[in-house]
Structures are given as C-alpha cells and as structure tokens.
Amino acid sequence: MSLKYMEEFRDARLAKELVKRIKAVSTKPLRLMEVCGTHTMAIFRHGIRSVLPDGITLLSGPGCPVCVTAQKDIDAYVAFSGMKDVIVTTFGDLMKVPGSGSTLAKEKAVGADVRIVYSIFDAINIAKKNPTKEVVFCAVGFETTIPTIAASLLTAQAENVSNFSIYAANKLTPPALAALMEADGVEIDGFILPGHVSVITGTDAYRGTFEKYDIPSVITGFEPVDVLKGILILAEQNEAGRPDLINAYPRAVSDKGNEKAKAIMNQVFEISAATWRGIGEIPESGMSLRESYRQFDAAQKFGIDMPDVPEPKGCACGEILMGLKTPEACKLYKKVCTPMSPVGPCMVSSEGACAAYYKYA
Amino acid sequence: MTDNDIILLDHGSGGKVSHAMFADLILPLFDSPELARQDDGAVLEVPKGRLAFSTDSYVVDPIFFPGGNIGDLAVNGTVNDISMCGAQPLYISVGLIIEEGLPVKDLKTILETMAAAAKKANVRIVTGDTKVVPRGKADKIFINTSGVGVIPEGVDVSGCSAVPGDKIIVSGTLADHGITVLSEREGLKFDSDVRTDSAPLNHMVKSILDSECEVHVLRDPTRGGLGTTLNEIAGQSGVGIRLYEERLPVRGSVQGTCELLGFDPLYIANEGKLIAIVPEKDANQVLEVIRADEFGKEAVIVGEVTDQSPGRVILETLIGGTRVVDMLAGEQLPRIC
Structure with a gap:
C-alpha cells in the first residue's frame, strides 16, 4: 500500500471561504451533534470551533466505539x-x-x-x-x-x-440517533453524520430517522473542508427551516452503501x-x-454473563455522549479524570470527547 | 565466533568466552585506545571547560528498521543529547544487555553500525560492558549509552532561556523515526519510503555555535515529538509558543500513515532533528547555517515565542483556527527508541 495524502480537502483558501459563508448565512442559534469520534477529533485538530460564529455549538455524540462500550x-x-x-x-x-x-x-x-x-x-x-x-x-x-x-x-x-x-x-449507528431524539432534554438542531460508517450503511440507512424526526442531517468526510461544508449545509437548512438529508461525502458514500x-x-x-x-x-x-x-x-x-454495574460515581460520560453536558461540566474532568488516570471511557479513547477536550481545548 | 553462531549465556560470564568475544568482535570494530587497555574504566584527557554528561537506554522493537538499527540510534541519541547542552561530545560508553539466542550476525551488524556512527560523529567509544540474560528476560538486545562532552566558553543554552520574540527553527521533517519503527511492526507492513532520521547533530550544533549568532535554546524532539518538547520549553521558560500548521514540515507518506492510524505527527519521535530557538535578528542566519548541514536541508522557521498564555503551545491551523498543542498525555507508541 502506498500512502499519498489528499491535500485538496485541507485547502486553506477554500476552508476560509466556507467559514465566511457560514458566518454570512448564520443568524439563528444552532446546536449540531457529530456522531463520530473521528469527527470530534477532526473538529479539534483543525481548530474548527475557533472559526465558527458564537451561535453555532458543536456537541460530541455517542460516536466513539470504546466510549459506548458498557x-x-x-x-x-x-x-x-x-x-x-x-x-x-x-x-x-x-x-x-x-x-x-x-x-x-x-x-x-x-x-x-x-x-x-x-x-x-x-x-x-x-x-x-x-x-x-x-x-x-x-x-x-x-x-x-x-x-x-x-x-x-x-x-x-x-x-x-x-x-x-x-x-x-x-x-x-442509526438506532442510536433515534434514541437520542427520544431522550429527555436532548436539544439537537442537526446531525453531522459519520463518514466512515456511511460508506458501509449508505445514505438510505438514515432515511427512517430523518423522516420521523425531520431533523437536518448531513454526511461529511473528515477533512476541514468536508466538515465546514457540512456545517454550512446544516446552517442553511436551519435558516431556511427546510430540513434535508444530504450526502456531502459522495466521493466515498453512496445511497445503498x-x-x-x-x-x-x-x-x-x-x-x-x-x-x-x-x-x-x-x-x-x-x-x-x-x-x-x-x-x-x-x-x-x-459461560460468561457479567452483571450490569452502575457507572462510576460522578462520571458524566453518559450525559456527555448525549450532548447534555460538555466534558468541562463534569465534576471529575481534569481533576480526578485525566488520560493518565481515566475514570470514564470518554477520557480513554483518543476519539472520546473528554480526551479530545483534554488534549486540544 | 562465526556469523552462524548465537549468543549464549557464556558470552556474558566474564570468563574466557566473554573475553574472546571482546577481543575478536568488539575491540577490532571500536578503534579505541582506551578500550584496548581493558582497564575497569577509561582514563580520559578532557579539554578545559564545563562538562556535559548524559545517558540514555535503547529498547526499540524491532531492532532493525529502514535507515538504521538500535546501534546507530544508541550512539546518535547520546551524541545529540550532549550536543543539545551546547557541548561537543567526545567520549561515550556502551552497555549491552543481550538476550541469549541473539544471532552473532545480528550483534555484529549492530556493533558495526555503532562503530560507523561513532566515527561519523567523531566520538570515541571508550568503555563498555556486556551482559547476557536468559531467553525471555530481555528482548533481543537493549543498549545503554552514556557520554561526555565539553561546552565551549561563552556558550549557554537551556530550555529556560526562550524569550518572547524568539523564532523557533526545526531542522527538518517531523515524525520520520516514529512512523518508520511503527510501520515495521508486525501487521503494519506499509510500502512506503519512510526511513528513520537517526543522525548525529553535533556538527550542525558546532556550526550554529561557531556562527556567533545568539542561541537561546537547543533541543532534540525525540520521544513525545515536537509538541511535547515545545511544551517543556514553554514551561521551563515561562513563555507562550505559537506554531503555524502550514509551516510544519511533514513528508507526504508520513502524513498519510499518521492519518490512517490516527496519530498526530507533532507527537511522534524524531531521532535526527533539533529545535533551535534564537532571537529574531539571528533567525535567518541560523536557518542558513542549519540548511548548509547535511542533516538540515529541510529546516524551517515553524513559529515564535510569545508572551501570550505562558506555558502553553498554540497552533494556528491551516484554516486559520487555533488549538492548544498539549503535552503528550500517555498514549505514546511503546518502544520506539
């Protein structure tokens, strides 16, 4: 396997143009959830939060496989x-x-x-x-x-x-999106859907959830231009009040998967x-x-059948995975729970929201 | 002792077999009068000045990788640590801990590489030790090297000396060594052109110090990579550091491997790169001096020292955003050096 990285989707000029358009179009508050740990990482790594208007909040959902393991x-x-x-x-x-x-x-x-x-x-x-x-x-x-x-x-x-x-x-993934929409207190205006998962599932896998909850949804890749394009699409849908399910990652994702x-x-x-x-x-x-x-x-x-066990006391991983809390709102974050000595799984995996906040925020 | 032999516990016994290995294999390779005396320690002539002294142990797995092996890594590593104190390294010691069963052929290759690395760095291996441990008690071979060097008068570099306004120069591409070793591991056989960057940096350091430019900090970003080393400097000097992502030199194949495996090149080890932090007035001249060295051709200025957010390293990303580059927390790749 020879490795050549695709630099086109890190084009600074294009990215800055997208940021300009997001700022121009965005007037209403917008809470978006990315449901993939790789997106969480990408958003931090490229400093995407720091270039978005204040009204746009990015929430990290249950998209890190280690974090959601019971x-x-x-x-x-x-x-x-x-x-x-x-x-x-x-x-x-x-x-x-x-x-x-x-x-x-x-x-x-x-x-x-x-x-x-x-x-x-x-x-x-x-x-x-x-x-x-x-x-x-x-x-x-x-x-x-x-x-x-x-x-x-x-x-x-x-x-x-x-x-x-x-x-x-x-x-x-799709059943988790539906569960989030049904959960009490969850406020999400749009989903940034996982690029890798969608390569397998195809866009059609999300159609049921989209149609039931009428929520703006976009499948994107993981480069800054991909993510910013996804956010722009969701901001436009939010402003226009016209939710849609869009595949903005067609170079990898098809309808059928x-x-x-x-x-x-x-x-x-x-x-x-x-x-x-x-x-x-x-x-x-x-x-x-x-x-x-x-x-x-x-x-x-x-013959292994382990009993259910309560979560560690004070650990807010569950609320964080549902977008109800940010890692910084967890009492244990950075005090008791660090990547060197993690309490909850979100601090362990490099794709976990808490580990990403710890490393980059 | 032939190439077909393997190392046995006898080779570390201190008896006849040990002596034969020293006389037949080690001594002829390490052209060293101090070693030839076979005393308990080396007696050394040292020029006037302050002494820099450093030690490091090498446990890399695998022991052979593209562009080098554990032997030159061990010599260059200590040569570079002494150099980063502003010293010219003179003498090094070599401690070998060998797992029984290591093919003599492999040991010979490693020792030959060490001899060549010492020659290239112009340092002498003056004392050493060999131990052999039972199978399973070590992994093929571990090497410790220690070394001393003399700091010329007037030279004073330290991680504590960075001041706002200084420019940060990196002598070449990042993450080559760590990604090379990782790519060689079982199950990760990439067809890539990545090679270790293991190299002696003492000649480059001498050129920098001889240039009469002012130099505040010299460091080699080994384990933990550039990100971790700059955090150490920011903490030691009580300053902020600002990096520009678009200037960070990373080979395409290294970047590709990092993307595939989820690594950040800022945290991956280098074994032949240095960071020079110098006042702005001298930055371009130091950059030229580094570029004139055979191991510094791809040197660039990657950022500057600031008085903002003391103790922190901030990266301006390609898209114009910013993020914190924190110290590596613990997900370090195991045994890369």
Missing part, C-alpha cells in the same frame, strides 16, 4: 484475561478503559496474556500459532468494523480454527438489543452471532 462488557474482557490458557486480543484503545474492578492494561502488567492487534485477522493468526490456547477477540465498533469481524469469522470457519472466539459488543459488506455482516450477525454506556439499552442497536456461528461466541464458550 462497563459489564469491559468486565467480561477483564474476566477472559484472568482465565488460564486464554489469550485476549484487542484494539489498543480498550486497554486502559476501566471496568468495575480493573483494566486489561493492569491485568497484562500482572501477567495476563493480552495482546494489541490492529485487525481481527491478526487475532486469528495468533489463534493458529497457539493451538493449545484459546484466543478471545474483544469485538467493539460500529458498522465500519462489523463486516471485517464477520468476514474473519467466515475465514475461521473455513479453516477450522476452533480455538478462536469473540465477545461482541458491536453497535449500530457497501452491499457486499452488509451481506456478510447479516450472514454472520443478527440484530439485537445492546447496552450503551451511559445511555442504557437501545433496542435493535446491537449485533449478536447467528445460531450457525455460535461456536465463535466467547460468552457462551466460557
């Missing part, structure tokens, strides 16, 4: 790491997320075999190389990662890798309820293994 699921990962002859494989972000008692990083430090992987296929290779051990993969992530997980399980099945399993805490990826995802998984950290259970927002793939279900294989 504490009981983290507890399950920690439990696997304590089992004899089990290798736990995970994306790096999860290592420091506190469960109710410990973290994977702490368990690793005292001898558990926990390995960071960049892809689930690496985890399967670890299983193949260690036939006398069991390898569990901590499956978190949205529509962007679920098809890869599904494809890897098809590979594992074809190659008879029987010492590999996953604990799935994957989530789906990636049909092949969706088919693989639906072959291996079926839709189920899921618990979102800080928000609670959202119907039809998770993915469980279908009956014919249950041999890969780590929870079933090892």
Whole structure:
C-alpha cells in the first residue's frame, strides 16, 4: 500500500471561504451533534470551533466505539484475561478503559496474556500459532468494523480454527440517533453524520430517522473542508427551516452503501438489543452471532454473563455522549479524570470527547 | 565466533568466552585506545571547560528498521543529547544487555553500525560492558549509552532561556523515526519510503555555535515529538509558543500513515532533528547555517515565542483556527527508541 495524502480537502483558501459563508448565512442559534469520534477529533485538530460564529455549538455524540462500550462488557474482557490458557486480543484503545474492578492494561502488567492487534485477522493468526490456547477477540465498533469481524469469522470457519472466539459488543449507528431524539432534554438542531460508517450503511440507512424526526442531517468526510461544508449545509437548512438529508461525502458514500459488506455482516450477525454506556439499552442497536456461528461466541464458550454495574460515581460520560453536558461540566474532568488516570471511557479513547477536550481545548 | 553462531549465556560470564568475544568482535570494530587497555574504566584527557554528561537506554522493537538499527540510534541519541547542552561530545560508553539466542550476525551488524556512527560523529567509544540474560528476560538486545562532552566558553543554552520574540527553527521533517519503527511492526507492513532520521547533530550544533549568532535554546524532539518538547520549553521558560500548521514540515507518506492510524505527527519521535530557538535578528542566519548541514536541508522557521498564555503551545491551523498543542498525555507508541 502506498500512502499519498489528499491535500485538496485541507485547502486553506477554500476552508476560509466556507467559514465566511457560514458566518454570512448564520443568524439563528444552532446546536449540531457529530456522531463520530473521528469527527470530534477532526473538529479539534483543525481548530474548527475557533472559526465558527458564537451561535453555532458543536456537541460530541455517542460516536466513539470504546466510549459506548458498557462497563459489564469491559468486565467480561477483564474476566477472559484472568482465565488460564486464554489469550485476549484487542484494539489498543480498550486497554486502559476501566471496568468495575480493573483494566486489561493492569491485568497484562500482572501477567495476563493480552495482546494489541490492529485487525481481527491478526487475532486469528495468533489463534493458529497457539493451538493449545484459546484466543478471545474483544469485538467493539460500529458498522465500519462489523463486516471485517464477520468476514474473519467466515475465514475461521473455513479453516477450522476452533480455538478462536469473540465477545461482541458491536453497535449500530442509526438506532442510536433515534434514541437520542427520544431522550429527555436532548436539544439537537442537526446531525453531522459519520463518514466512515456511511460508506458501509449508505445514505438510505438514515432515511427512517430523518423522516420521523425531520431533523437536518448531513454526511461529511473528515477533512476541514468536508466538515465546514457540512456545517454550512446544516446552517442553511436551519435558516431556511427546510430540513434535508444530504450526502456531502459522495466521493466515498453512496445511497445503498457497501452491499457486499452488509451481506456478510447479516450472514454472520443478527440484530439485537445492546447496552450503551451511559445511555442504557437501545433496542435493535446491537449485533449478536447467528445460531450457525455460535461456536465463535466467547460468552457462551466460557459461560460468561457479567452483571450490569452502575457507572462510576460522578462520571458524566453518559450525559456527555448525549450532548447534555460538555466534558468541562463534569465534576471529575481534569481533576480526578485525566488520560493518565481515566475514570470514564470518554477520557480513554483518543476519539472520546473528554480526551479530545483534554488534549486540544 | 562465526556469523552462524548465537549468543549464549557464556558470552556474558566474564570468563574466557566473554573475553574472546571482546577481543575478536568488539575491540577490532571500536578503534579505541582506551578500550584496548581493558582497564575497569577509561582514563580520559578532557579539554578545559564545563562538562556535559548524559545517558540514555535503547529498547526499540524491532531492532532493525529502514535507515538504521538500535546501534546507530544508541550512539546518535547520546551524541545529540550532549550536543543539545551546547557541548561537543567526545567520549561515550556502551552497555549491552543481550538476550541469549541473539544471532552473532545480528550483534555484529549492530556493533558495526555503532562503530560507523561513532566515527561519523567523531566520538570515541571508550568503555563498555556486556551482559547476557536468559531467553525471555530481555528482548533481543537493549543498549545503554552514556557520554561526555565539553561546552565551549561563552556558550549557554537551556530550555529556560526562550524569550518572547524568539523564532523557533526545526531542522527538518517531523515524525520520520516514529512512523518508520511503527510501520515495521508486525501487521503494519506499509510500502512506503519512510526511513528513520537517526543522525548525529553535533556538527550542525558546532556550526550554529561557531556562527556567533545568539542561541537561546537547543533541543532534540525525540520521544513525545515536537509538541511535547515545545511544551517543556514553554514551561521551563515561562513563555507562550505559537506554531503555524502550514509551516510544519511533514513528508507526504508520513502524513498519510499518521492519518490512517490516527496519530498526530507533532507527537511522534524524531531521532535526527533539533529545535533551535534564537532571537529574531539571528533567525535567518541560523536557518542558513542549519540548511548548509547535511542533516538540515529541510529546516524551517515553524513559529515564535510569545508572551501570550505562558506555558502553553498554540497552533494556528491551516484554516486559520487555533488549538492548544498539549503535552503528550500517555498514549505514546511503546518502544520506539
């Protein structure tokens, strides 16, 4: 793979022109929520808040996969790491997320075999190389990662890798948007929809939520020009009072999305309820293994069923994920909860709202 | 001892096998009269002046990567740390901690690279030590280097000396080393032209100091990258620092890898770059001196020291916005040097 970065979408002149147009068009207050951690990061990195008019507020939604992983699921990962002859494989972000008692990083430090992987296929290779051990993969992530997980399980099945399993805490984006719209106290005038997720789901996946709630929605990419263009579209809709669902990321996103990826995802998984950290259970927002793939279900294989646990006292991650509070409004922020010693998951992941505020604000 | 051999615990025993390795492998490579005396320590002639003394340990994984290996990294690292004190490095020590089973061929390559790096930097390896630990107790090889150098009279550089109005020069592209090492890790085999920037900077520092320009701060932004080092300087000097994103030198392939993996090049390690903070009146001349050095061709002025927000580093982004560049909190890539 050769890497050449696309600089066109960082064009300073174009970006400044967009800022000028946003300022010219924007007269009414506007509360926009980005529902993707990568957008949260991009907004901070490029200093986008600092160039917007005061009336536009950007809220960071439940778009960081680590942040929305329920504490009981983290507890399950920690439990696997304590089992004899089990290798736990995970994306790096999860290592420091506190469960109710410990973290994977702490368990690793005292001898558990926990390995960071960049892809689930690496985890399967670890299983193949260690036939006398069991390898569990901590499956978190949205529509962007679920098809890869599904494809890897098809590979594992074809190659008879029987010492590999996953604990799935994957989530789906559109049901979370609907849940936000239904929640008490949530005030959102528009959604900046996730670019990566939409590559898989397609624009059509949001049509139901859009039609039901009539809320301005725009799919954008992650470069400053993309994000500013998205904000301009939402500001224009807000001013005109004409909500619309717009795909402003057509270089990557189509109406139907990636049909092949969706088919693989639906072959291996079926839709189920899921618990979102800080928000609670959202119907039809998770993915469980279908009956014919249950041999890969780590929870079933090892008989793990962790109880629900209360959130740490004072942690406002849930309210932050719903746009009800900013990280600075959390009592623990920067005092007790820092990236060096995180209390809630929003401070752990680099895409978490609190970590992004801590680093850049 | 042939290239097909492997290092055994015997090689660190202090007995005959150890001595044979020293005599046959190490001594011929490190052309050093002090080492040849085989005393317990080196006795050194030191020119008049103040002594700068520094130490660093190298545990990089993998030990070989495009453009270098743990050996030249270890020599250049200490050479550069001494240089950033305004000193000319003279002598260094080498401590090797080897995991049994390391191929002799690999050790030889590393030692050859160290000898070449020392020669290039014009420093002498004057004392050392070798230990071998059982398999699994170290990872292939760890190296400690320490070194001393002499600070010429009249030179006084420190992270405490930045003053508002100073210009900040970076001697070349950012994040090359960290991204090179990361790209070599298992599962991340990118086809890219990125190489480590590991290089000795003492000749560049000498040229800067000989130019008679006023120099307030010299630092090499290694672990934690430019962002972390500038935060340290802002804190030490009690000043603000303003950077301009459009001026930050980052190779396209490094930027691409950073984007793909979610890293910010401001926080990624460099092993052959320096930051020079100098008064505005001398900035262009220092820039020219740095550019004339073989390792400074892509040097640029990336920002300035201000009296705004003391202790903080502010970046003006490409789109004209601003953001804080905080010190790295802890998500550092492990074992990059």
